[in-house]
Amino acid sequence: MLTRTPAWKRYNWRVLWLSIVYVLFLLAAVYGFKHQLVPPALKYPVAILPALPIIGIFGAIGRYLVEEQDEYVRMLMVRQTLWASALALSVTTVWGFLDSFGLVGHADGYWVAVLWFVGLGLGGIYNKLTLGDGGC
Amino acid sequence: MENRLRPLRAERNWSQQDLAERLEVSRQSVNAIETGKYDPSLPLAFRIAELFDRPIEEIFVSPTRRKSGAI
Numbered sequence: 001m002l003t004r005t006p007a008w009k010r011y012n013w014r015v016l017w018l019s020i021v022y023v024l025f026l027l028a029a030v031y032g033f034k035h036q037l038v039p040p041a042l043k044y045p046v047a048i049l050p051a052l053p054i055i056g057i058f059g060a061i062g063r064y065l066v067e068e069q070d071e072y073v074r075m076l077m078v079r080q081t082l083w084a085s086a087l088a089l090s091v092t093t094v095w096g097f098l099d100s101f102g103l104v105g106h107a108d109g110y111w112v113a114v115l116w117f118v119g120l121g122l123g124g125i126y127n128k129l130t131l132g133d134g135g136c
Numbered sequence: 137m138e139n140r141l142r143p144l145r146a147e148r149n150w151s152q153q154d155l156a157e158r159l160e161v162s163r164q165s166v167n168a169i170e171t172g173k174y175d176p177s178l179p180l181a182f183r184i185a186e187l188f189d190r191p192i193e194e195i196f197v198s199p200t201r202r203k204s205g206a207i
Contacts, residue, residue, distance in 0.1 A: 005162065069160070070161050070162050070165055071161075071162065071165070071176070071177055071180060072161065072162065072164060072168050072169075072174050072176075073162055073165065075174070131168060131173050131174070132167075132168075132173070133164050133168070134193035
């Protein structure tokens with residue numbers, strides 16, 4: 001099992017809180033739009049509410065990379081983020097061309113973030129397989 | 137990168153965790169360096185050399201010198 005460094009513990013707490021905020025914001029936005037409770041002037045701000053904690057998680061990962069003092073553990077996370085970016089960019093590029101030629105349906109943009117987090121997990125598996133350490 | 141970290145550690149009867157604590161890194165870092173899966177940064181390599189009171193080149197084997205058969 002990978003050592004949980006102080007920076008990793010802080011990162012975990014940040015991600016936990018941001019995930020809770022994400023669920024609350026998402027539920028509030030969905031409820032508000034579904035029941036037509038959102039005034040026209042607030043539609044854009046309310047619609048982007050669930051995106052804010054997701055952006056916060058990206059920020060938490062960046063902050064973790066800055067705060068992590070253990071260079072090897074930091075490298076594991078860097079490898080994971082490279083996997084995440086490669087997967088998200090590759091899939092969305094392929095999907096974009098398929099979409100342009102009318103071969104697949106249009107996908108909502110937030111799937112990029114979902115793909116990125118899937119890539120983060122795959123990067124952890126790759127670390128485990130190649131280095132024996134799963135990373136965060 | 138090949139290195140002599142494991143025998144040096146064994147001479148002192150230190151576990152990987154003991155060495156990790158002295159270097160202020162994780163045990164995984166020590167293991168990755170020992171097994172050659174990870175090359176430490178220059179500052180960490182100096183910390184290791186200073187801890188064992190040896191020059192860096194007595195602990196880490198230069199890949200270029202090894203290739204040329206000098207070692």
